Amino acid sequence: MSSEKDEAGTGKPPMRDALVAAAFRLFLERGYEQTTVDDIVALAGVGRRSFFRYFPSKEDVVFPDHERCLADMTAFLADGSDDDEPVGRVCDAARLVLRMYAENPTFSVQRYRLTRQVPGLRAYELSVVWRYERALAEYLRRRFAARREGILQADVIAAAVVAAHNNALRSWLRSDGRGEASTAVDHALAYVQSAFGAVPVPPVAERPEDVVVVVARRGAPLWRVVQEIEATLGRG
Amino acid sequence: MSSEKDEAGTGKPPMRDALVAAAFRLFLERGYEQTTVDDIVALAGVGRRSFFRYFPSKEDVVFPDHERCLADMTAFLADGSDDDEPVGRVCDAARLVLRMYAENPTFSVQRYRLTRQVPGLRAYELSVVWRYERALAEYLRRRFAARREGILQADVIAAAVVAAHNNALRSWLRSDGRGEASTAVDHALAYVQSAFGAVPVPPVAERPEDVVVVVARRGAPLWRVVQEIEATLGRG
DNA sequence: TCAGGCGTGGCACTCAGTGCACACCACCCG
DNA sequence: CGGGTGGTGTGCACTGAGTGCCACGCCTGA
Numbered sequence: 061m062s063s064e065k066d067e068a069g070t071g072k073p074p075m076r077d078a079l080v081a082a083a084f085r086l087f088l089e090r091g092y093e094q095t096t097v098d099d100i101v102a103l104a105g106v107g108r109r110s111f112f113r114y115f116p117s118k119e120d121v122v123f124p125d126h127e128r129c130l131a132d133m134t135a136f137l138a139d140g141s142d143d144d145e146p147v148g149r150v151c152d153a154a155r156l157v158l159r160m161y162a163e164n165p166t167f168s169v170q171r172y173r174l175t176r177q178v179p180g181l182r183a184y185e186l187s188v189v190w191r192y193e194r195a196l197a198e199y200l201r202r203r204f205a206a207r208r209e210g211i212l213q214a215d216v217i218a219a220a221v222v223a224a225h226n227n228a229l230r231s232w233l234r235s236d237g238r239g240e241a242s243t244a245v246d247h248a249l250a251y252v253q254s255a256f257g258a259v260p261v262p263p264v265a266e267r268p269e270d271v272v273v274v275v276a277r278r279g280a281p282l283w284r285v286v287q288e289i290e291a292t293l294g295r296g
Numbered sequence: 297m298s299s300e301k302d303e304a305g306t307g308k309p310p311m312r313d314a315l316v317a318a319a320f321r322l323f324l325e326r327g328y329e330q331t332t333v334d335d336i337v338a339l340a341g342v343g344r345r346s347f348f349r350y351f352p353s354k355e356d357v358v359f360p361d362h363e364r365c366l367a368d369m370t371a372f373l374a375d376g377s378d379d380d381e382p383v384g385r386v387c388d389a390a391r392l393v394l395r396m397y398a399e400n401p402t403f404s405v406q407r408y409r410l411t412r413q414v415p416g417l418r419a420y421e422l423s424v425v426w427r428y429e430r431a432l433a434e435y436l437r438r439r440f441a442a443r444r445e446g447i448l449q450a451d452v453i454a455a456a457v458v459a460a461h462n463n464a465l466r467s468w469l470r471s472d473g474r475g476e477a478s479t480a481v482d483h484a485l486a487y488v489q490s491a492f493g494a495v496p497v498p499p500v501a502e503r504p505e506d507v508v509v510v511v512a513r514r515g516a517p518l519w520r521v522v523q524e525i526e527a528t529l530g531r532g
Numbered sequence: 533t534c535a536g537g538c539g540t541g542g543c544a545c546t547c548a549g550t551g552c553a554c555a556c557c558a559c560c561c562g
Numbered sequence: 563c564g565g566g567t568g569g570t571g572t573g574c575a576c577t578g579a580g581t582g583c584c585a586c587g588c589c590t591g592a
Contacts (some may be wrong), residue, residue, distance in 0.1 A: 066540065075571085096547065107572040186422040212484055215463045216456050216491070223455030227448050248448055254442070255491050311540095332578060343541040348580065 119184040137199040146203040154225040165237030172233040224248035312401030355420040373435040382439040390461040396398040408469040460484035
């Protein structure tokens with residue numbers, strides 16, 4: 061094992077990457093459950109104890125960058141101002157996750173195939189996704205603190221955003237990472253935004269003389285009302 | 297260990313129940329992770345091997361009835377006719393889960409406290425919830441097969457229904473199972489139904505003179521407009 | 533009475549994960 | 563220069579979950 065120095069100032073320990081690479085080689089050629097941690101460390105040429113220094117569990121080696129991504133998302137949500145439209149903000153936060161997947165399409169596709177067929181990994185992925193969802197929900201709870209049903213709305217909208225994101229992400233992964241991932245996700249998130257009323261407003265901002273009048277029957281489905289408004293406002 | 301006969305035709309093996317009882321006694325008095333399977337089988341007076349005959353893993357003993365409940369939900373969804381309103385149907389399916397929790401309030405509350413503080417159990421619960429969500433989503437996918445965005449809508453609505461249900465369920469559990477669980481869930485599910493268009497509408501439907509007029513500046517954030525409408529319509 | 537199924541128990545084994553002690557290396561300090 | 567000192571990698575022994583296998587008792591039907 062060459063004791064390589066950390067080159068070019070990237071703070072990445074090379075050993076960690078070596079373990080991920082060795083793990084995936086074995087997972088792909090003989091399956092996740094058929095690979096023991098001993099196999100991985102043998103191929104990587106390191107001690108078994110070191111594996112658990114970098115990854116708390118065998119499953120963690122399959123999701124090596126989610127911890128960082130979750131931190132990025134939390135920071136992104138904390139950075140926002142109170143002028144941000146909340147639902148749009150959490151949609152943008154979800155796009156951060158997509159970007160991480162899109163950075164390494166082949167790796168992401170391999171991991172997707174792995175998690176699809178190994179129940180243990182699927183369960184682990186659920187707990188990862190759950191943490192993203194919690195981060196979004198906590199943000200929305202703060203932003204909706206004034207609303208009567210803020211907590212409920214926050215949880216539901218966070219779940220919907222995550223579901224839409226995952227739907228688009230998975231369809232992209234199923235296509236072997238061909239095509240542009242972001243368009244599918246944009247489309248899916250737009251659906252959620254339309255359902256929950258918040259639509260990006262950016263371009264039209266300065267024409268205060270334009271006024272829209274909407275007449276709605278009390279008891280009408282809210283989404284129909286929103287659809288009308290969207291149509292009237294000239295987008296959607 | 298008295299070799300009791302199966303009384304009154306309930307198809308329940310007594311050994312299974314004895315294991316659940318022994319497990320929860322130990323979990324509550326010394327914690328989940330501090331209790332080994334050996335402890336459980338010793339208290340229940342059975343062989344260690346028999347534990348894994350009834351429960352595939354130590355975690356399963358905490359959720360002894362979810363398997364049956366999931367089967368009930370699947371059957372319920374399969375039984376429905378094509379005339380059912382789909383979103384209403386999945387909401388009713390979610391209420392089945394609530395009913396299971398409400399059948400044993402004290403047990404449900406104990407389990408809730410346990411899962412809240414043991415990460416491993418939380419992860420396991422996620423995979424249980426995921427299976428419910430999949431069942432709902434599969435049903436909606438079938439019902440929405442004709443829609444352009446049927447798959448996306450099915451996944452998003454299923455996630456929203458589950459999130460709303462869980463939000464209400466947890467608030468009920470946090471109150472130690474006091475009060476009526478169903479009212480909170482009804483309320484939460486009504487919010488989801490209003491967001492996704494299928495509104496029961498029953499009582500208000502016949503008053504076409506109730507009209508809401510909203511005046512909005514073009515370019516105003518749509519979510520602000522929606523907030524006004526929600527307030528005016530008297531929900532939210 | 534014997535044959536065969538079934539529920540159960542015991543035993544040994546694999547493997548993930550942990551605690552602990554030790555070795556090595558860099559850097560700092562007197 | 564010698565001796566701390568902290569971080570990082572390693573070896574070892576141990577716990578505990580989960581599994582495969584086989585043997586035993588029990589019940590049932592031929």
